[in-house]
Amino acid sequence: MLCPKCHKDNIAVIDSRDTDDESIRRRRQCVKCRYRFTTYERIEPIKFMVTKKDGSSEPYDRSKVIRGISLATEKRGISPRTIERLVDSIEQQLIQAGESTITSRNIGDLVIKHLKKLDEVSYIRFASVYKVFRTPKAFANELKKLNKK
Ligand SMILES: [Zn+2]
Known part of the structure; x- marks a missing residue:
């Protein structure tokens, strides 16, 4: 993952929480320029x-x-x-x-x-x-x- 601002790939997760059953919200911060942003990750439910x-x-x-x-x-x-x-x-x-x-x-x-x-x-x-x-x-x-x- 690259920083949206400075495009370096040194990103730290500063907070993460489940938003609902299907996604995780993560607050991230670029270690280089300190820019903060949020990502959402979908949790793939396991099916069998x-x-x-x-x-x-x-x-x-x-x-x-x-x-x-x-x-x-x-x-x-x-x-x-x-x-x-x-x-x-x-x-x-x-x-x-x-x-x-x-x-x-x-x-x-x-x-x-x-x-x-x-x-x-x-x-x-x-x-x-x-x-x-x-x-x-x-x-x-x-x-x-x-x-x-
Ligand atoms: Zn940055």
Whole structure:
């Protein structure tokens, strides 16, 4: 990106915020001549189909994933920004995997992997809601592991 005034390419971002779901507004300043200007970047929503447990599919819905994570991380002091970043990396991983079908299970597994690193209480909450543990015993064992720490 070049400065509109002096055409140097040393531009700093001084502020950025989401204007709506589809664009980010950034205040920028040329480091050279101090000229300030604003740019808008469109966020490309990620589109793919998700196959559900019952075999039906639906378009991927980022807000659903965020909602699930928000519930699991409630009162754990995890910022919405962190959750957004977490979902960003999950989406990147889903895309990079390049599978022709993505299942709700794939997404759940990735969320769990990330939550486990981020916060173990959130991880357990999420995992229990999404019934990752096949048996009550498996769930109890996971809790026991946590309590030992
Ligand atoms: Zn400039």
